[in-house]
Amino acid sequence: MGRFAHEVKVANAMGLFDINTVAEDFLIPIFTIAFNCPDLCxxxxxxxxxxxxxxxCETSRTSIQITSDSSSNKVRETLEKFDTYDLGKDFDRLYVYVITERQRTYTSQKLTEVVNRLSIAFDPTKNILDFRDLVKRFFELTNEQLQSINRHLEVEFAKTDANLxxxxxxxxxxxxxxxKIEDEKRTKKYIPSVFVETSETKEExxxxxxxxxxxRKIDDxxxxxxxxxxxxxxxxxxxxxxxxxxxxxxTLEVPNNLFELxxxxxxxxxxxxxxxKDVSLFSRxxxxxxxxxxxxxxxxxWMVFRHSIESSGSGVxxxxxxxxxKIGIAQAKIFLVTGMAGQGKTNFVCDLIENQFKAFEIPTIFIPARLLNDYPxxxxxxxxxxxNRFAPNTPTINDLFKLLDKVANECKKPFVIVIDGINEVNNLDGFVAELRVFFTALCQYDFVKIILTCRSEFFEHKFAGVFGSQFYDYLYHVQDLRREMSESNKSRLLEAYLHHFKIKAQLSEVADEFLKNDLILLRIFSEIYQGKNxxxxxxxxxxxxxxxxxxxxIExxxxxxxxxxxxxxxxxxxKMLEEENFLQISVEDFDGSERQIIExxxxxxxxxxREVPSLGLASxxxxxxxxxxxELRDFLLAYYTVMELSGSHIAQVNDxxxxIPKWPIYEGFFRYAYILARKRNSEPVLAACEASDDFRNHYLNNLPFLSADIQTSEDVARVENILKDWTTEYELGQVSWFLFDKRDESEPLNVKILFDHISTLDDKESERFVRSMFFTSGDFRDKNWRVSVNQLLHRFNELSNNKKIGLGVPTLALVLHFAPYAFWDEKEAALDFFERHQLTPEVGDVIRACANAxxxxxxxxxxxxxxEREEP
Structure with a gap:
């Protein structure tokens, strides 16, 4: 009991007064026995x-005030409130227990006056107690009662010792x-050098x-x-x-701790x-x-000032x-990050812990969720x-949270638990129930917080219900990390990947954009070409x-x-093709070695x-x-069809x-089946593709996927026929822009085909053709196609001279064909380039190429x- 009084005194001296509240529950089992109060609460x-x-205790009609303040004023205030609230009707006895150390005497005149007016008997020498007085009462207890108190003290101090x-x-x-962060690095789930932060989410x-x-940033x-x-x-x-x-x-007082904050x-x-609420009346x-x-x-x-008021009001x-x-985020207890696979969720939380949390000494527990599968x-x-061998010997989750909460308040920073990839936990239905119980406990503690990451589809199918109305006020949800990435950050991420995987490459603008906007493909590309030029x-x-x-x-x-x-x-x-289920399949009938490979x-x-399980008892x-x-799924299904089925299961291929026109994989499967059939000379699959009613649409959509090694003269003829066909402006534009981006004239399909065609058109035909190229669906204003032409020439004019010349002769020649349909300023700026550089070999070739237009x-x-050249 002396130890407890000493610890309270030390804690109070450090400004940690919450121990006084803890003392109330700590003392109940002791007072229940010592004061014979069976219903003390x-x-x-x-x-x-x-x-x-x-x-x-209503049964013994005994009441006790617990305090660390031993002053006469504190006792007097207690007695005055006792009378003010007429507590004498419920209790016959009142004790003031000082958990540190009582004064030797209580002779204050004011206290004496209040004692004399009190509705019940109160003797300061007998009713004001500290641990010494309490111990004297122990002499009157039986061995069994003393053992009960002793067991209670041993258990409580064991907790305290574990906490210390x-x-x-x-x-x-x-x-x-x-x-654990280092483990994530070794398995390449976290690659620090390729992490590019999403600045907005980091700020949150x-x-x-x-x-x-x-x-303080909120104050600013x-x-x-x-x-x-x-x-x-x-x-x-x-x-x-x-x-x-x-x-x-x-200008509120500076908060000294998390409670004050x-x-x-x-x-x-x-x-x-x-x-x-008041400003909203004037806001848009x-x-x-x-x-x-x-x-x-x-x-x-109002008519005069309405616009100014609503503009200012909207801003305010x-x-x-x-x-x-921001205040809501600061007060939130659950920070949830969801997104598709490969969008950098693990990199985000690992970088957060390793750098930001470490720099600010924020106490953190990091849990890769897949490791929870090792526990029942x-x-x-x-x-x-x-x-964790350094974890306290706490019997319940609430005991753990209570301890983490105290540590957080002492270090003036929340104690953060991070669980990465909750979709990777087995028995998702059971884990959903676990999370609900876990959150219920966590939200009772002010300064323990949790960060979770989850794949979007799992969140929507399994976890969304966990974050319903019960925890909505505690939650902040970031739904897509990559959506918040700027173009400059995407470029930095691409550079970081190439640097980390030691890849030397000169990417075209098309290839650059392709990789920047598909992070899974970027990771695959980087692993394939690691260490290569x-x-x-x-x-x-x-x-x-x-x-x-x-x-x-496989290798x-x-x-x-x-x-x-x-x-x-x-x-x-x-199984996917047989069951016509392309979302997920059961591996129940796979043998042990197959399951090991899959795992x-x-x-x-x-x-x-691992996929979201189906609903129902059978699953x-x-x-x-x-x-x-x-897309990898569609490729593999097509690869299986071309490589495995087309040789000896032609009927199955035709089936x-x-x-497939009714299947959700239709476009992707068709694309890769057609391309693979051409590469592998698979006649059955090629025939099945070309026999499709909408083969022309598929062919046009898949032109960008025909690599140079499988392009043929037949493709050239098809493309030329489409350019000559005026039946659909959409198809003409689709093929024209495909060719416009193909600058490598060594490939059969290239920009020269487009230039050669447009060179044969007279003014009326040329205008119609350019209009078809630049017309956008839903654009009902007749002249807006000219705006698009103007925008193209504007982008051309902003290029450096070297980049312009680097576009090549056919592309530069097309600029001259487009120029007559642009607005005057951009047209003149483009012609000025040709005028000033007409003596260079490249521009000279362009002028000669256009001579027969x-x-x-x-x-x-x-x-x-x-x-311009002739004028002096």
């Missing part, structure tokens, strides 16, 4: 901030999570994980809101100003909501259910809304944490990339298993992924898989092509260029 559990007393040991070992405890995470440091934003100007505009329109002093909520946020948010944003309507005598003023409203969002339900998260890359063909990647991955298996790997993938394809491919999460315990990347307008452009 905490009155604050019955009613928050119960007056005068903390503990009470945990604080001593906190760095070692946190180091375990840092080791600062408010969430370190609010006591970053709350508050100071920037110009409510005075907005009120000045209202005054001009003879309207009442919006009440609310923003200065007051930016929370109170500060509540005060700020309440003020912001009030102002926001937010809820438009109620908009400002002036009285008749003010309508004239949006600023207030953003601030409320229904409390896998708690079991995982307890398995691949030179100039004009185009990237997905089918080639997929085939090379699959070959590489990583031991030689005897390689054929088994391919056949395991074929078996998945066969290894799932761990990499590039080829295969319990059955594992389902699918392909991670839909597939008869059914049938268009009079093009000939006029050539004369204008030549005239």
């Amino acid at each position: 905490n009155q604050n559990r019955i009613k928050m901030n119960f007056p005068a007393i903390d503990l009470g 040991q945990f604080r001593d070992n906190l760095d070692a405890f946190l180091e375990v999570s840092r080791q 995470m600062r408010y969430f994980a370190n609010p006591l440091f970053f709350y 934003d508050l100071r920037r809101i110009d409510l005075d100007y907005f009120n000045e505009l209202l005054g001009m329109a003879k309207l009442k100003p919006v009440a609310g002093n923003l200065r007051e909520i930016t 929370r109170a500060r946020f509540v005060q700020q948010n309440t003020a912001l909501e009030t102002i926001q 944003h937010g809820d438009h259910a109620e908009q400002f309507e002036p009285d008749d005598d003010l309508k004239g003023y 409203f949006r600023s207030l809304e953003n601030l409320s969002k 339900g229904p409390d896998r998260i708690f079991s995982y944490v307890r398995n 691949i030179g100039y890359v004009s185009d990237i063909y997905k089918g080639d990339i997929f085939e090379k990647y699959l070959e590489m991955k 990583e298996f031991p030689t005897p298993s390689r054929q088994k790997v391919l056949h395991s993938l074929y078996k998945i394809c066969s 290894r491919l799932i761990r990499e999460d590039i080829i295969l992924r 319990i315990g059955v594992e389902n898989v699918s392909f991670t990347y839909d 597939i092509f008869a059914k 049938a268009s009079v307008k093009v000939q006029s452009c050539l004369k204008e260029i030549a005239k």
Whole structure:
């Protein structure tokens, strides 16, 4: 008991007064025995901030006030409140227990006066106690009662000792999570050098994980809101100003701990909501259910100032809304990041922990969710944490949260638990229930927070219900990390991948854009060409990339298993085609070696992924898989059809092509089946493709996927016929832009085909052709196609001279064919380039190439260029 009094005294000296509240529950089992109070309970559990007393027993009619303040004033206040609230009708005895140390005497005159007026008997020498007085009562107890008190003290101090040991070992405890980050690096799930942050999400995470440091940014934003100007505009329109002093909520006392910060946020948010409600009447944003309507005598003023007021009001409203969002993020307890596979969720959280959290010393537990599969339900998260040898010996999850909450308040930063990839946990239905229980416990503790990542489709199918109304107010959800990436960040990410995988390459603009906007393909591309110098890359063909990647991955298996790997993938394809289910298939009937292969491919999460189980009793315990990347799935299904079925199962091939128009994989499957059939000279599949009713549409859509090695003179003839066919403007534009981007004249299909065709057109035909190229669907204004021509010439004019010349003769010649249909300024700027560089070999070749153009307008452009050369 002396130890407990000493620890309270030390904690109070450090400003940690929450131990006084803990003392109430700590002392109940002891007082129940020592004071013979069988029904003693905490009155604050019955009613928050119960007056005068903390503990009470209706049976023995005994009440006890617990305090660390031993002063006469504190005792007097307690007695006065006891009488004020007429507690004498419920209790005959009142004790004041000082958990530190009572005064020697209580002779204050004011205290004596209150004692004399008290409705019950109270003797300061007998009713004001500390641990010494309590121990004297122990002499009157039986051995059994003493043993009961002793067991209680041993258990409670064992918890305290474990907590103290945990604080001593906190760095070692946190180091375990840092080791898990290193494991993620070794498995290449986290590649630090290719991480490019999404700055907006990182900023949001600062408010969430370190609010006591970053709350000042909220104050800065508050100071920037110009409510005075907005009120000045209202005054001009003879309207009442919006009440609310923003200065007051930016000059609040500096918070010293997380408790004070929370109170500060509540005060700020309440003020912001009030102002926001008033400003919303004059804003174009937010809820438009109620908009400002002036009285008749003010309508004239309103007409004059309405635009200015609504513009300013919209700005103020949006600023207030953003601030409320930041405060909401700072107060949130659950930060959820969802997105498709390969979008960088693991990289995001690992970088966050390794760099930002480490720099700010934010205590963090990192849990790769797949590791939870090593623990039995229904409390896998708690079991995982307890398995850390530095974790405290806490019997329940609430005990753990209580400890983490205290550590957080002591270090003035939330204690953050990070679980990456919750979709990777087996028995998802059971884990959903576990999360709900886990969140229920977590949300009771002020300063413990959690960050979760999950694949979008799993979240929608399995986890969305967990974050319903019960936890909605605690949640902040980032739905797509990559959607928030700027173009410059995408470029940096591409450069980082090439640098990390030591790839030397010169990417064309097309190839560059292709990789920047498909992160899974970028990862596959990088793994294939790791450590290689691949030179100039004009185009990237997905089918080639997929085939090379699959070959590489199969070769990583031991030689005897390689054929088994391919056949395991074929078996998945066969089941998908047979069951006409392309979302997921069960691996229940796969043998042990096949399942091992599948599990290894799932761990990499590039080829295969574990899938959301089907609903119903029949699916319990059955594992389902699918392909991670839909286009890779379509490629593999086509590859299986061409390589495995077309040789000896022609009837099955024809049956597939008869059914595919109704399948969701139709376009992707057709594309790769057609391309692979051409590469592998598979006559049955090629015949089935070309016999399709909509083969022409497929052919046009798949032109960009025909690599140079499979292009033929027949393709050239088809393309030339489409250019001559005026029946559909869409097809003509589709083929024209495909050719326009094909600058390599060594390929059969290239930009020269387009130039040769347009050179044969007279002015009327040329205008019609250019209009078809630049016309966009849904554009009902006849002249808007000229705007598109003008925009193309504007982009051309912004290029450096070297880049212009680098476009090649056919492309530069097309610029001259387009110029007559652009606006004057861009046309003249383009012609000026040709005039100034007409003596260079490249531009000279362009002028000679256009000399035979049938268009009079093009000939006029050539004369204008030549005239400039003739003038002195």
